[in-house]
Amino acid sequence: MEQIDILIIGAGVVGLAVAKELSAKFxxxxxxxxxxxxxxxxxxxNSEVIHSGIYYPQGSLKAKLCVNGAIDLYQFVKQYSIPYKNCGKLIIAEDDEELQVLKELKLNGERNGVNELEIIDEEECKALESQIIAKYALKVPSTGIVDSHKLMRKIEIESEKLGAFIVYDMEVISINYQNGKYIVTFVNGEKYQASSVINCAGLYSDKIAEMVGIDIEREDLKLHFCKGEYYKSSKIKNIDHLVYPVPDPKGIFLGIHLTINLQGEVRFGPNAYYVDTVNYEMNEKYKPEFLKAINNYIKVNDKDIHLDDSGIRAKLQKEDGNFRDFYIKEESEKGFRNFINCIGIESPGLTSCFAIAKEVSKQVKN
Ligand SMILES: Cc1cc2nc3c(=O)[nH]c(=O)nc-3n(C[C@H](O)[C@H](O)[C@H](O)COP(=O)(O)OP(=O)(O)OC[C@H]3O[C@@H](n4cnc5c(N)ncnc54)[C@H](O)[C@@H]3O)c2cc1C
Incomplete structure (x- = not known):
């Protein structure tokens, strides 16, 4: 049986960032x-957006790790020439009632440490984005976009340079804690013995926690899948900023927004609806909902938008539930020393990846 010190489960952006951070120390x-x-x-x-951190409650991990993570992410993409653009974003208000929401967001963002937030009027908004219909907008200059594939590829390379091994086609199917060590079994029958396990399994991170013996129902760590679909448009061009409506009041998602990619192509989405299984297939069922939402801020018709892609959020928040923070915790209290769970790493998880990695590193016990 392979004996190792630290086993990280999952090579999404979080698992890779954790590998880079920990392989520099261990x-x-x-x-x-x-x-x-x-x-x-x-x-x-996902939307490949480098978020600023304005939405999340003050003092939450989401707020702290997003603001710090964005700084680390910009530094990393600059250092390694990963394609990115600090394009900024506009959160738009259609009327005076929504203006109040912008004011609250601005205040919340400032409390979270987000700089240079500014509320602008219709004329200033038109000067920035002539195609966008808005009475007011909150201008968020620190928001950006990044090529997530190239980002992950580079984190993988840097982790390997620091000594990390990344093994693909290795599905964890069981974990047993015996005499202070974790015996991890894979679907191919192989077994590893690890002193520490870091659970970065995204949509399946609650199942991994369950494998070691954590009662996810009792601990309120069961994940709920919330799907989001995207449409793209080849008709709309020459947009410079990301454009968001005011967020959903239930806090489930940020509203069907407009993003641009690094080639300047326009995408709309994601919407949000809870599902039972991980299935990325799409059909046009939600197209009317998209058209209605988009036409509040830019004129499009049925033929201007086409199905693009979908993603699934790993949410701790239930459909009718309240805000839930990232869950990043070393589980000695539950009897599992150096088993660190990262559960509910939904947005802004991409932005926060390096800050999450630092948080995990702080929690590893010697
Ligand atoms: C629609 C959508 C839009 C989003 N937009 C943004 C955005 O613009 N900006 C932002 O900051 N965040 C955004 N997010 C959030 C962001 O994408 C996630 O927080 C982040 O990608 C989570 O990364 P992860 O590594 O935790 O999960 P994943 O990328 O899901 O990685 C988990 C990995 O674990 C592996 N795994 C699972 N089970 C096992 C097992 N048993 N054995 C071995 N491996 C296993 C999986 O195969 C997977 O590769 C968005 C999310 C969604 C769904």
Whole structure:
């Protein structure tokens, strides 16, 4: 049986960032991933936005790790010439009632440490984005976009340079804690013995926690899948900023927004609806909902938008539930020393990846 020090489960952006952070400090770091490459799930099915941190409650991990993570992420992409653009974003208000929401967001963002937030009027908004219809907008200059695939590839390379091993086609199927060590069994019958396990399994992170013996129902750590679909448009061009409506009041998602990619192509989405299984297939069922939402801020018709892609959020928040923070915790209290769970790493998980990695590193016990 392979004996290792630290085993990281999952090679999404979080598992890779954790591998990079820990392999700089520890000798023997191995990442296992069930797919045949990195980032096959949520980390390559998202908006690729570097968020600023304005939405999340003050003092939450989401707020702290997003603000710090964005700084680390910008630094990393600059250092290694990963394609990115600090394009900024506009959160738009249609009327005076929504203006109040912008004011609250601005205040919340400032409390979270987000700089240079500014509320602008219709004329200033038109000067920035002539095609966008808005009475007011909150201008968020620190928001950006990044090529998530190239980002993950570079983190993988840097982790390997630091000594991490990344093994693909290795699906964890059981974990037993015996005499202070974790015996991890894979679907191919292999077994590893690890002193520490870091659970970065995204949509399946609650199942991994369950494997070691954590009662996820009792601990309120069961994940709920919330799907989001995207449409793209080849008709709309020459948009410079990301454009968001005011967020959903239930806090489930940020509203169907407009993003641009690094080629300047326009995408709309994601919407949000809870599902029972991980299935990325799409049909046009939600197209009317998209058209209605988009036409509040830019004129499009049925023929201007086409199905693009979908992703699934790993949410701790239930459909009718309240805000839930990232869950990043070393589980000695539950009897599992150096078993660190990262559960509910939904948005802004991409932005926060390096800050999450630092948080995990702080929690590893010697
Ligand atoms: C629609 C959508 C839009 C989003 N937009 C943004 C955005 O614009 N900005 C932002 O900051 N965040 C965004 N996010 C959130 C962000 O994408 C996630 O927080 C982040 O990608 C989570 O990364 P992860 O590594 O935790 O999960 P994943 O990328 O899902 O990685 C988990 C990995 O674990 C592996 N795994 C699972 N089970 C096992 C097992 N038993 N054995 C071995 N391996 C296993 C999986 O195969 C997978 O590769 C968005 C999310 C969604 C769904």
């Amino acid at each position: 000798e023997d770091v191995v990442v296992v991933e069930k797919e045949n490459s990195f980032g096959r799930h949520t980390s390559s099915r």
